[in-house]
Amino acid sequence: SYALDNQSVVNALLPQMQDSNIAQTINDLSAFTNRYYTTTHGVNASNWLKTRWQQIAAGRSDITVEQFNHSWAQKSVILTIKGTDNPSEVVVLGGHLDSINGQGTSESTRAPGADDDASGIASMTEVLRVLVAGGYKPRRTLKLMGYAAEEVGLRGSQDIAKSFKAANTNVVGVMQLDMTNYKGSDKDIYLYTDYTDNAQNQFVANLLTTYLPAIKIGYDKCGYACSDHASWSGQGYFASMPFESSFTQDNPYIHTANDTYANSGNQAQHALKFSKMALAFMVELGSDGP
Ligand SMILES: N[C@H](Cc1ccc(I)cc1)C(=O)NO
Numbered sequence: 001s002y003a004l005d006n007q008s009v010v011n012a013l014l015p016q017m018q019d020s021n022i023a024q025t026i027n028d029l030s031a032f033t034n035r036y037y038t039t040t041h042g043v044n045a046s047n048w049l050k051t052r053w054q055q056i057a058a059g060r061s062d063i064t065v066e067q068f069n070h071s072w073a074q075k076s077v078i079l080t081i082k083g084t085d086n087p088s089e090v091v092v093l094g095g096h097l098d099s100i101n102g103q104g105t106s107e108s109t110r111a112p113g114a115d116d117d118a119s120g121i122a123s124m125t126e127v128l129r130v131l132v133a134g135g136y137k138p139r140r141t142l143k144l145m146g147y148a149a150e151e152v153g154l155r156g157s158q159d160i161a162k163s164f165k166a167a168n169t170n171v172v173g174v175m176q177l178d179m180t181n182y183k184g185s186d187k188d189i190y191l192y193t194d195y196t197d198n199a200q201n202q203f204v205a206n207l208l209t210t211y212l213p214a215i216k217i218g219y220d221k222c223g224y225a226c227s228d229h230a231s232w233s234g235q236g237y238f239a240s241m242p243f244e245s246s247f248t249q250d251n252p253y254i255h256t257a258n259d260t261y262a263n264s265g266n267q268a269q270h271a272l273k274f275s276k277m278a279l280a281f282m283v284e285l286g287s288d289g290p
């Protein structure tokens, strides 16, 4: 349910979250020449993420990491934390692991994608690290997803959302983290209202006012299917897309060689807000029994 009835657990975990870890992951991912869905670097970045998540999850027999195969080279990465007594109900936290250069992306083209979307993957990875460090075990199943090929038509998340629907998987909620670290606007977190679910968006707003009362919340629309949340809402699942800025003030560097950590303010404080929100989302939804 959308009741905020796990406050002691969430409040014990939130202080453990660190922007330094987020910054490291952003820089690790930015170091690939590009992460385009058809290049060797794009394939290597997917394999790197799988290994990274496996390292963090080491020792947890309830956590598995797999790659989801697509018709192109780059695979999506899915980490699963199996629920204890309500495993058939699933909560998804996603971001995309690919990057693109708007001028065209070949093997040698530079596309660091620090904000788009290394920041989202880094925000998610810090959620994973703290959930494991804190010994949290969800009652529902939690899944972290690094989607391939978002930049070329939300293709990785389309494949995954369609396969989940075909399997009749009971995904109770999805949060998308695409661009979390460039603070382009005066408010902190903007909840996008198109291709998302109103009731879940209200729940996310309640999470923010309860757990992160200093955060200023905004609302906006993309006007098109601007990230992977649209793949899930298109299959009838409840999705939310919290974003780093208002639509008109979005990061001007994306899809260029200049989408770097330095051009995101040389900090990860903004992304940390998203990590905290996402942790609260995963724990509050993940702790519901059958
Ligand atoms: N189209 C999106 C970028 C994007 C998403 C939301 C907003 I507001 C502005 C820009 C993209 O490139 N996602 O990878």
Ligand SMILES: [Zn+2]
Pocket (backbone or CB within 6 Å): 116, 151, 254, 255
């Ligand atoms: Zn993009």
Ligand SMILES: [Zn+2]
Pocket (backbone or CB within 6 Å): 096, 116, 117, 150, 178, 179, 227
């Ligand atoms: Zn993106």
